[in-house]
Structures are given as structure tokens and as C-alpha cells.
Amino acid sequence: MPYALTITHLYPDYLNLYGDTGNLIVLRRRCQWMGIDCTVKSLSMGETAQAGQTDLYFMGGGQDTDQVAVVEDFHQLKYDAIRADTEAGVPFLGVCGGYQLMGHTFLMGNGEETRGLGIINVSTRAPGTEVKQRCIGNLIGEIAAATYADMQTLYASPRAIPRTLVGFENHSGQTYLGDGVEPLAQTIAGFGNNATAEHEGARYKNVFGSYMHGSLLPKNPHFADYLIGLALRRRYADATLTLPALADTEEFAAHDYAVQRYG
Amino acid sequence: MNQLLLIPIVAFAKLLTLALRVSGRGSGTALPGYLIGRYFPFVLEALVSQIPVVVAITGTNGKTTSQTMLSAVLDQMPGARVLRNKAGANLSQGILSELLKQSNGFGRLDFTHAVLEVEEATLPRIATLLKPNIIAVTNLYRDQLDAYGEIDRTEKLIRDGIAQCPTAAVVVNGDDPRTARLTQGLGNATYYMSLAPEYARFLPYEGKLNRRLPDSQGLEATNIRINEDLTTDFSVQGRMNDQGVHLPQAKTVSPGFFHVYNGLMAIAIANLLGIDGATAIAGLQTFRPAFGRGEILTRAQGEKQVNYRLLLVKNPASFSLSLELLRNIPALKLMLAINDNTADSKDVSWLWDSEVERLTQADIDWILCTGIRAKDMVVRLKYALDTPPSPSPTVESIRQAIDLSFEKANPGDTVFVLPTYTAMLEFRKLMGKTLDIV
Numbered sequence: 073m074p075y076a077l078t079i080t081h082l083y084p085d086y087l088n089l090y091g092d093t094g095n096l097i098v099l100r101r102r103c104q105w106m107g108i109d110c111t112v113k114s115l116s117m118g119e120t121a122q123a124g125q126t127d128l129y130f131m132g133g134g135q136d137t138d139q140v141a142v143v144e145d146f147h148q149l150k151y152d153a154i155r156a157d158t159e160a161g162v163p164f165l166g167v168c169g170g171y172q173l174m175g176h177t178f179l180m181g182n183g184e185e186t187r188g189l190g191i192i193n194v195s196t197r198a199p200g201t202e203v204k205q206r207c208i209g210n211l212i213g214e215i216a217a218a219t220y221a222d223m224q225t226l227y228a229s230p231r232a233i234p235r236t237l238v239g240f241e242n243h244s245g246q247t248y249l250g251d252g253v254e255p256l257a258q259t260i261a262g263f264g265n266n267a268t269a270e271h272e273g274a275r276y277k278n279v280f281g282s283y284m285h286g287s288l289l290p291k292n293p294h295f296a297d298y299l300i301g302l303a304l305r306r307r308y309a310d311a312t313l314t315l316p317a318l319a320d321t322e323e324f325a326a327h328d329y330a331v332q333r334y335g
Numbered sequence: 336m337n338q339l340l341l342i343p344i345v346a347f348a349k350l351l352t353l354a355l356r357v358s359g360r361g362s363g364t365a366l367p368g369y370l371i372g373r374y375f376p377f378v379l380e381a382l383v384s385q386i387p388v389v390v391a392i393t394g395t396n397g398k399t400t401s402q403t404m405l406s407a408v409l410d411q412m413p414g415a416r417v418l419r420n421k422a423g424a425n426l427s428q429g430i431l432s433e434l435l436k437q438s439n440g441f442g443r444l445d446f447t448h449a450v451l452e453v454e455e456a457t458l459p460r461i462a463t464l465l466k467p468n469i470i471a472v473t474n475l476y477r478d479q480l481d482a483y484g485e486i487d488r489t490e491k492l493i494r495d496g497i498a499q500c501p502t503a504a505v506v507v508n509g510d511d512p513r514t515a516r517l518t519q520g521l522g523n524a525t526y527y528m529s530l531a532p533e534y535a536r537f538l539p540y541e542g543k544l545n546r547r548l549p550d551s552q553g554l555e556a557t558n559i560r561i562n563e564d565l566t567t568d569f570s571v572q573g574r575m576n577d578q579g580v581h582l583p584q585a586k587t588v589s590p591g592f593f594h595v596y597n598g599l600m601a602i603a604i605a606n607l608l609g610i611d612g613a614t615a616i617a618g619l620q621t622f623r624p625a626f627g628r629g630e631i632l633t634r635a636q637g638e639k640q641v642n643y644r645l646l647l648v649k650n651p652a653s654f655s656l657s658l659e660l661l662r663n664i665p666a667l668k669l670m671l672a673i674n675d676n677t678a679d680s681k682d683v684s685w686l687w688d689s690e691v692e693r694l695t696q697a698d699i700d701w702i703l704c705t706g707i708r709a710k711d712m713v714v715r716l717k718y719a720l721d722t723p724p725s726p727s728p729t730v731e732s733i734r735q736a737i738d739l740s741f742e743k744a745n746p747g748d749t750v751f752v753l754p755t756y757t758a759m760l761e762f763r764k765l766m767g768k769t770l771d772i773v
């Protein structure tokens with residue numbers, strides 16, 4: 073059966089800070105290579121969200137002014153539908169500013185805390201004395217055990233996939249996970265969620281947040297596949313659905329290099 | 336009193352520069368400026384105020400090329416003596432070091448013009464000291480977010496810098512929405528440099544392309560033709576100081592649309608400084624690309640000779656535009672050299688904002704990826720191209736990449752090299768060329 077997938081890119085014209093588009097390029101290409109008919113829709117300011125219309129949400133980071141503009145619009149036109157979807161298991165990936173924005177409060181460049189979208193129980197606060205400057209640099213994390221075990225069930229035949237995620241972080245906000253939310257990974261190098269916790273990113277149901285800003289998926293093709301797999305399993309109500317393994321020689325070479333050099 | 340104090344300070348700086356050079360600890364472009372800027376902050380103003388005309392050039396791309404073009408034009412002026420800071424020394428300590436270096440033992444500077452490249456965040460810090468007669472802003476692209484945070488902030492910094500200089504004439508890129516609005520609400524005379532809309536739409540500006548108001552002053556380039564040797568012909572028309580300007584045949588030897596803006600800026604600034612259009616265009620002809628910005632280096636072994644054309648890539652904008660140029664090169668041989676040192680941006684996410692997809696229609700003979708982040712570049716290529724070059728040769732070492740590309744190239748071929756900043760420095764060094772910068 074030929075599969076199809078609809079990806080919704082939230083506020084692409086407002087939240088597209090630095091390399092965010094790489095994540096969509098990767099999702100679209102990998103679907104194409106796996107023979108999945110992939111449609112990317114944008115959902116921006118002034119447009120009303122309908123529940124049950126999409127299989128995967130993606131949201132990037134933005135400049136402060138744009139992030140603030142998005143919050144009002146989200147609560148008025150999108151919150152109910154998207155919250156219903158994510159509660160029903162639709163995957164959602166938010167990176168960097170997009171991750172902070174997904175929580176109850178997020179932090180702006182001027183140190184002011186603002187109401188967030190409230191679709192995941194995390195909050196981002198201004199740094200206290202624990203970090204002097206922005207958290208900037210390469211970030212390596214070891215994927216949480218349950219997520220990693222689930223990732224390995226994804227492929228039609230067993231294949232070796234890295235246990236790590238690699239990326240680059242650049243944030244001053246310190247994110248704290250609330251009840252029901254698990255870290256996405258344990259940090260091996262870099263700060264991650266906050267200066268003391270030693271973990272990075274968040275998972276609640278199939279909602280994922282990560283400080284690996286911009287182009288998270290290009291060097292983590294196993295994570296890209298996981299999002300595609302979760303979306304398909306839900307859409308086709310088939311928990312045993314599997315994906316073909318692509319030849320990810322170049323992607324894993326870049327991934328392993330980052331682990332060795334910066335890990 | 337300040338003038339008397341200058342003498343021992345300048346003497347100290349000169350001794351320090353000498354000591355740094357003799358001991359082989361650098362070329363002395365940063366440390367003397369740093370120390371003196373820190374302990375004797377009045378020195379910068381005392382030195383620069385001796386130069387009658389000061390032009391400050393800032394923006395994310397094209398500072399060095401604009402500076403070099405303007406210097407080439409000013410050199411046509413009889414009696415002109417132009418002081419400029421070298422590329423890379425565009426922070427306040429670098430500018431101060433250059434002034435110290437060029438002054439005599441009494442702290443005297445014998446120049447008619449200073450054409451200074453000023454880093455974006457540095458402008459508001461030294462604007463009141465420099466008192467520039469003219470401020471030029473080339474463009475504001477996303478660049479080095481890991482260093483500066485947000486482009487909104489960079490825009491604000493430059494605006495703050497301009498606000499400190501109410502009498503300065505301001506020359507801006509009139510298509511870039513961020514630079515075109517810089518003097519809104521300020522009293523500065525502003526001149527807008529634009530390309531005719533059919534060209535400007537290729538340029539990856541942040542936001543909607545700005546359209547010039549009909550009554551605004553400035554220059555527009557039309558009939559732009561990029562030749563096969565990557566020289567660029569264009570016509571110029573517009574209004575400067577309420578006088579019509581019409582120059583049908585301008586030419587730069589540097590490649591592409593970017594450099595047309597730089598050329599327009601040089602012509603406009605020359606006009607403001609009293610140089611006529613024909614002289615400005617003649618000066619522009621004498622311009623040679625600054626290192627890495629379109630220059631050609633040649634490697635020869637026995638009978639075999641291969642040319643390397645360097646097109647520096649610093650951010651998504653410059654990368655996308657260089658690829659736009661290469662789309663029409665027959666049997667393209669391409670070397671992509673990506674480093675992630677501090678001067679390049681430690682974050683390589685920008686590769687994904689670059690429109691590598693523009694290569695899809697290119698006639699590619701081969702592509703070689705090199706540099707610290709060669710493997711990241713290969714992944715970007717794989718996702719951009721419908722038929723990625725396979726196998727993609729990747730060598731981290733730039734030295735090996737030069738050897739390999741020389742082997743692969745036929746005699747007389749031109750290899751296009753797109754390096755990040757430190758990859759460009761390394762490439763030039765390996766080709767036997769170095770720069771006098773830290």
C-alpha cells in the first residue's frame with residue numbers, strides 16, 4: 073500500500089531562524105526516497121487550525137518580536153485543534169525557540185518571561201547565577217532508553233542506528249521539565265535544557281522539543297525516520313508498520329564525526 | 336595636551352608592533368590597538384580627526400570589496416592619499432592599530448581620506464570618535480547568529496551608530512528592506528543603491544524587497560550582464576545631490592550582482608566627494624578583487640597549469656549568490672571548503688539556509704568537499720541535488736583537496752573554490768599566498 077503523509081509547518085514565515093528549513097528538506101526527501109507521498113502545508117498567522125488534518129507538525133525558532141506575535145494568534149486560532157491532535161498522538165517537533173515557545177512560559181532576549189503556547193508542560197526561565205552567558209556550542213546527547221528502544225522497532229530489517237543525537241545550541245533561556253514530560257536525551261557535551269540538569273530536549277506523548285536548533289534532522293536521520301514512522305503508524309493505525317532502511321552513509325558519517333570531534 | 340600625550344603613546348605602539356614582529360608573535364594588527372584603546376581611549380579620535388574625509392563602510396557582506404573599489408576610485412584623484420584598514424581588522428582595535436601604524440613618530444597622519452571597513456556591532460561604539468562624513472551600509476543578511484544573536488539587533492546597532500552622526504551622508508542598499516529603512520526618522524541625507532527589479536528579485540533579502548520612492552536620491556543599475564569570465568557590465572542612472580547621473584558603461588572585474596551594489600556605492604560616494612562619473616568608472620576598472628573575493632590563483636606543475644577561482648562564502652546569502660553565478664559555467668569543477676572556526680561561525684546550520692538547490696540545473700563535472708565540516712557539506716549536497724555526484728569525494732585536509740583537484744582537473748581548467756573565511760586563508764597559504772592580518 074502506498075503511504076501518504078501530511079506535514080504542517082507552523083508559521084514558516086515568522087519562525088525560520090537559522091537552518092530550520094533543513095528539517096523540512098530532510099523530512100520531504102526521506103519520504104520521497106522511501107516512496108511515501110509527502111505534502112508540506114504551511115499554517116501561518118491568521119489561519120485557523122483544524123484537528124485531524126495533519127500527521128506531523130514542525131515549528132522552528134524565531135526572533136523575539138515574531139515569537140510574541142505568534143502566541144496571540146496561536147491561542148485564538150490554533151490551540152484547541154493542535155492540542156487535540158497532540159493529545160491524540162500526532163507527532164510535533166519544535167526546535168530551539170520553537171521548543172521554548174511550546175511550553176507555558178518562554179524567555180525573550182530582554183530577559184522578560186512571556187506566556188507560551190502551552191502544549192507541553194515545560195517552562196523556560198531567565199538564567200540565574202548558574203550560567204553567565206548564552207549556552208552556545210555543539211550539543212551531543214544520548215537518546216532516552218525508551219525512545220531509543222522504540223526507534224529500533226521501526227525498520228523492516230534490523231539495522232544499527234546511533235544512540236546519540238548531535239546538533240548546535242544557542243540559547244540563554246533555561247528550560248525545566250514539568251510532570252509527565254521526559255527528557256529527550258542525556259547530555260554528553262553541551263548544556264541542553266539547563267545548566268544543571270544534564271539532559272536535553274523533551275518528550276510528551278509524541279511531542280518533541282530540542283535545543284538542537286536549526287538543522288537537527290540532517291545529521292540525525294534516525295530521528296527523522298522516527299518522526300515519519302510515528303506519524304505513519306498513527307495515520308494507518310498500525311503499530312507494527314515498518315520503514316525501509318535508506319543508505320545513510322553520508323548522514324551517519326557526519327553524525328559520527330560530530331560525536332568524535334565534539335562529544 | 337592630548338596632542339603632546341600622543342607622542343609617547345604612539346612611540347610605545349610602534350615599539351610594541353616591532354617587538355611582536357621580531358619575536359614572530361603576529362603582525363601587530365590587534366594588540367597595540369587593543370592596549371591603547373583600553374588605556375588611552377582618546378587616541379582613536381585624536382588620530383582620525385586629522386584626516387579631512389572619513390568614510391565608514393559597514394554591513395554583513397561586501398565591506399571589503401566596497402572599500403577596495405572606493406579606494407581604487409579615489410586613487411584617480413590627484414593628490415589623494417587614502418588610508419584604509421585591512422580586512423579582518425575592522426573592530427575598533429584593528430582600526431586604531433592601523434592608524435597607529437600609519438602615523439609618524441609625532442602621531443601625525445598625512446592622509447586626505449580614510450576609507451574604513453567597520454564591523455557592524457563596532458559602529459555604534461566608535462561612531463562619535465570617527466565622525467564619518469559618509470556612512471555606507473552594504474546589506475544586512477543573516478550572518479553569524481552565534482556571535483551576534485539576532486539580525487534585528489544588528490539593524491538596531493547600525494541605526495544607533497548613524498543616529499550619533501547627524502551630519503553624515505548615508506549611502507545604503509536601497510533594495511534590502513533592512514538597510515533601506517535605517518535612516519527613517521533621522522535627518523541624515525540618504526542615497527539608495529538599487530538594482531533594476533528584474534535582478535534584485537534573485538537576492539535573498541530578509542523580508543520583502545524594498546522599492547525605492549520615486550523622489551529619493553540614489554543610483555540604479557540596469558542592463559546588468561555577467562560575462563563568461565565573471566566580469567560584470569552594467570549601466571548606471573539616477574540622481575545624486577539633485578543632479579542627474581547617467582553612465583551607460585560601467586564594469587567590474589568581480590563577479591555577480593553583489594558587486595554591482597559595491598560598484599554603485601563606490602560611484603555614489605565618489606560623487607559625494609566631488610569626483611565625476613567618468614573618473615569614477617575609470618577608477619573602478621583598475622580595481623582588482625580583494626583576496627578571496629573572486630581572485631584567481633594558479634598552480635603549475637611542469638606543463639600542467641590549473642586556475643583556482645576563489646569565491647568566499649560567509650553565510651547563506653553569499654553562498655546562494657555564488658551558486659547562482661556557477662549555474663551557467665560549462666563542465667563545472669567545484670571545491671566546497673567548509674570550516675567551523677570562530678571566524679567562520681562555529682555553527683554550520685547556515686548550510687541548510689543556503690540554496691544549494693540552485694546547483695540542480697548546473698552542468699557539474701565534479702564536486703569535491705573539504706574542510707573541517709566537509710561531511711556536513713556532503714549531506715547538504717545529497718539532499719539538494721536530484722542526482723548527487725556519486726561517490727562524493729570528501730577530504731577533510733585542504734592540502735589533500737588541492738592535490739586531488741589538481742589531479743582531476745585538465746590543463747587550463749578553472750576550478751571554482753567556495754571557501755569559508757578560515758578555509759580561504761588556509762587555501763591561499765597552501766597556494767603560497769598569505770595575508771598580513773592576525
